[in-house]
Amino acid sequence: MKPRVIRSRAGISGEVRILLVGFGFMGKMHAAVYRQLRGVSLAGVVDPRIQETKKHLRSMQMDAPVFRDLESAKSVPCHAVDICLPTDMHAPAVAWAAGHGKHIFCEKPIALNLAQAGKMIQQVKRAGVHFQVGHCIRFWPEYQALEKFIASGRGGRLLSLSLQRRAARPQYSQQDWLNGSRRSGGAALDLHIHDTDFVHHLLGKPRSVQSIGTQDRTGWSHIFTHYDYPSVAVTAEGGWNYPTGWGFQMAFQAVFTGGTMEFDSRLNPSLSVVLGEGKKQAWPFSSPKAGRAQGAGGNVSSLGGYHNELASFVQSLRSGCKPKVATGSQAAESLATVLAEIKSAQTRQAVKIPSRGF
Ligand SMILES: NC(=O)c1ccc[n+]([C@@H]2O[C@H](COP(=O)([O-])OP(=O)(O)OC[C@H]3O[C@@H](n4cnc5c(N)ncnc54)[C@H](O)[C@@H]3O)[C@@H](O)[C@H]2O)c1
The missing domain is CATH 3.30.360.10 (Dihydrodipicolinate Reductase; domain 2)
Structure with a gap:
C-alpha cells in the first residue's frame, strides 16, 4: 500500500511534517533544527536503534513515532523525507521517497558515484518532488x-x-x-x-x-x-x-x-x-x-548553516517553488x-x- 501523499503544487499551508531517516550525528542535528522551526513537526524517525532513538528524542523533549526501517514507516502521513543515512544508503532511500511522492532533503555528498547521482536526479524529476542536498556551507x-x-x-x-x-x-x-x-x-x-x-x-x-x-x-x-x-x-x-x-x-x-x-x-x-x-x-x-x-552533541559550533538550509527547504515546500540552492x-x-x-x-x-x- 502506498502511503498517503499530502502535497499540493501550490505549496503546503499547514504544518509541515517531516519523516527523518537516520538518527545519528546529522539526524540529531536536523531534529534540533526542526524543533526550532515554527510550523514544522517530525512525523516519525526511522533508525534501527529504536531504544536509543526514543531516549534521545525524549531528552530533546521531542515526541515522534520511531520505526525500524522505511517500509515500516510507509503509512506515516508526511510531506517530506529527510535522509541522514550513511552515504552509501542515500540512493535507495531517495528512490523510496521519490517512489512514494515525497519531497526530499538528502545529506551530502549526494552519492558515491556519478551513475548513482544521475539516477537519483532522474527519479526525483519523474516524481516531480522537491530535492535539496545538504551542502550547508x-x-x-x-x-x-x-x-x-x-x-x-x-x-x-x-x-x-x-x-x-x-x-x-x-x-x-x-x-x-x-x-x-x-x-x-x-x-x-x-x-x-x-x-x-x-x-x-x-x-x-x-x-x-x-x-x-x-x-x-x-x-x-x-x-x-x-x-x-x-x-x-x-x-x-x-x-x-x-x-x-x-x-x-x-x-x-x-x-x-x-x-x-x-x-x-x-x-x-x-x-x-x-x-x-x-x-x-x-x-x-x-x-x-x-x-x-541542543541534543546534537559533537563539535559543530552553531546551528547556523543547518538552520538556514532546512529553513530554506521548508520555505520551498510552503511556496511550492523548487529549491534553487544546493x-x-x-x-x-x-x-x-x-x-x-x-x-x-x-x-x-x-x-x-x-x-x-x-
Ligand atoms: N552536512 C554536514 O556538515 C554533515 C556532517 C556530518 C555528516 N554528514 C552526512 O550525513 C550523513 C549521515 O552521517 P552521520 O554523521 O549522521 O552518521 P552516523 O553514523 O552518526 O548516523 C547514521 C545513522 O543512520 C542509522 N541507520 C543505519 N542504517 C539505517 C537504516 N537502514 N535505516 C535507518 N537508519 C539507519 C544509524 O543507526 C545511525 O543512527 C552522511 O551522508 C554524512 O556524510 C553531513
Whole structure:
C-alpha cells in the first residue's frame, strides 16, 4: 500500500511534517533544527536503534513515532523525507521517497558515484518532488558573508581564495562507516566536498583541477587542490587525518584588490576584514541561532548553516517553488569535481572538468 501523499503544487499551508531517516550525528542535528522551526513537526524517525532513538528524542523533549526501517514507516502521513543515512544508503532511500511522492532533503555528498547521482536526479524529476542536498556551507553565515562581501565590491576585485577544512579522524559513526572509503568516499568526498561545492557556488565550475594528497585505509584522507579559473587563484585543502585531540577547523582567506576577508572557526570573532590600509576589524554577519545544537552533541559550533538550509527547504515546500540552492544537479556537479580531484591526486596530472551538466 502506498502511503498517503499530502502535497499540493501550490505549496503546503499547514504544518509541515517531516519523516527523518537516520538518527545519528546529522539526524540529531536536523531534529534540533526542526524543533526550532515554527510550523514544522517530525512525523516519525526511522533508525534501527529504536531504544536509543526514543531516549534521545525524549531528552530533546521531542515526541515522534520511531520505526525500524522505511517500509515500516510507509503509512506515516508526511510531506517530506529527510535522509541522514550513511552515504552509501542515500540512493535507495531517495528512490523510496521519490517512489512514494515525497519531497526530499538528502545529506551530502549526494552519492558515491556519478551513475548513482544521475539516477537519483532522474527519479526525483519523474516524481516531480522537491530535492535539496545538504551542502550547508552555501547557507553557512560566515560563507554567506563572503558571498555578500564579494557582490558588494567593498574590497575591490577578488584576487585569490584559499579554503581549509581540517579534522581529527571521525570516531563516532555507526559501525565506523565514515572510515570505510567504500561507504563514505574518505575525507575527500565526505569532508572536502563542502569547500569544492562552495567554490562552485561562488565561481561556477573550474576549467580543471590539480590535486595532491595522502591516502590511508580510509581512502584519500587529506587532499590539496588548485582550481583553475581565468582570473582568480583558488585553492582548498581538506583532511581528517589529524590526531584525535586536534578537533575541527574550517577557515578561508580571501584577498581582494583593496582588502581581505578571513574566517577561522577557531577564533572569536571568527570573521574579520581589512579594508585598504585600515586595521583588521571584526565583520558582523547574521546568524539565525547562536549556541550549540541542543541534543546534537559533537563539535559543530552553531546551528547556523543547518538552520538556514532546512529553513530554506521548508520555505520551498510552503511556496511550492523548487529549491534553487544546493539542488541535486549542483550536488552532482560538486561530486564530479571531487572525483576529478581524486583522479588528479592519483595520476598527478591536471584533470579537466567537463562542461556538461546534470
Ligand atoms: N552536512 C554536514 O556538515 C554533515 C556532517 C556530518 C555528516 N554528514 C552526512 O550525513 C550523513 C549521515 O552521517 P552521520 O554523521 O549522521 O552518521 P552516523 O553514523 O552518526 O548516523 C547514521 C545513522 O543512520 C542509522 N541507520 C543505519 N542504517 C539505517 C537504516 N537502514 N535505516 C535507518 N537508519 C539507519 C544509524 O543507526 C545511525 O543512527 C552522511 O551522508 C554524512 O556524510 C553531513
